[in-house]
Amino acid sequence: MNIESEKSTETVAPRWKYVTKLEKVAAGGGNVTFKFNYYEKTFKGSYSRVKAHLLKLSNGGIQPCGKVGDEYLNEMQKLEDAYEESSHRLKKPKLVFLPSDSPSSPHLGPTLNSLIARTFYSVGLPFHFAKNPYGIEMIKFACNNNLAGYIPPGYNKLRTTLLHIEKLLKSIKDTWKGRGLSIISDGWTDPQKRPLINFMATSEKGPLFIKSIDGTKEYKDKHFIFDLFLKVIGEVGHTHVVQVITNNASVMKVAGSIVEAEYPHIFWSSCVVHTLNLALKNICAPKNSLQNEVAYNECN
Incomplete structure (x- = not known):
């Protein structure tokens, strides 16, 4: 089935071209059975799952x-932003009647006060937002400038590129060139029982979160862990990295030794907190309790 031939708004969304639709899921709304063009495994769901997978x-x-490598992720995000903005322009908003703040004039249409009030009422904005200086500045700027053809930023742009996270983190990253950084890896399980592997960079200016990897259905051997470290080191620049820090698991030790062989100036370190946790757990084990009590009394 040719996905691009579909006429619905969801079907012409940019991510569908990477997917082959197999069948419609009965009574599933927009859900379909599909497979990605480079995977054999099939999935069920709507466009939101396709987007979540690729982005x-x-x-x-x-x-x-x-x-999907990092070099393609930004390009795909831009396509999604453009689609979201075009969809927003085509979507009809839910009808909310305008409040009347002055005698109506048919040729003038709704007044600005009424449009602002409808914005508050339609989405439940708290009334104290009317005191927000940035909101007031935004409206004044729009009224005092010719913005013909301007389209407000869409959902994805507001939550990604317009956040200017990189500018906020620049003061931290600038210290990496002169002082170096350490890469720290930590594993945990989220509320959905997914095994996640986190990567952070820490330097004299403080810690910085880099990424989190979902290890579900992955065989976490030394090659998998090393490949993850290699990608993270490449993202921050291998010349800036001084060491990688992990727990004391054997697979982490071996992956760390491979990192040291690949980059002789980078060395692997075990986490001191994890080492102490293991030591205290062993000391407090029931089989050692009597012996430890005697030793404690002697030391005391």
Whole structure:
């Protein structure tokens, strides 16, 4: 089936071209059975799952795609932003009647006060937002400038590129060139029971979160862990990395030794907190309790 031939708004969304639709799921709304063009495994769901997979969104109910490299992720995000904005222009808003703040004039249409009030009422904005200086500045700027053809930023742009996270983190990253950084890896299980592997960079200016990898259905051997470290080191720049820090698991030790062989100036370190946890757990084990009590009394 040719996905691009579909006429619905969802079907012409940019991510569908990477998918082959197999069948419609009965009574499933927009849900279909589909497979990605580079995977044999099939999935069920709507466009939101396709988007979550390809854009590596962690809350989409599907594993992020491991074949989409960082060099393509920004380009795909721009396509999605453009689609979201065009969809927003075509979508008819829910009808909310305008409040009347002055005698109506048919040729003038709704007044600005009425449009602002409808914005508040339609989405339940708290009334104290009317005191927000940034909101007041925004409206004044729009009224005092010719903005013909201007389209407000869409959902994805507001939550991604317009956040200017990189500018906020620049003061931290600028210290990496002169002082170096350490890469720290930590594993944990989220509320959905997914095994996640976190990567952070820490330097004299403080810690910085880099990424989180979903390890579901992955065989976490030394090659898998090393490959993850290699990608993270490449993202921050291998010349800036001083060491990688992990727990004391054997697979982490071996992966760390491979990192040291690949980059002789980078060395692996075990986590001191994890080492102490293991030591205290062993000391407090029931089989050692009597012996430890005697030793404690002697030391006391």
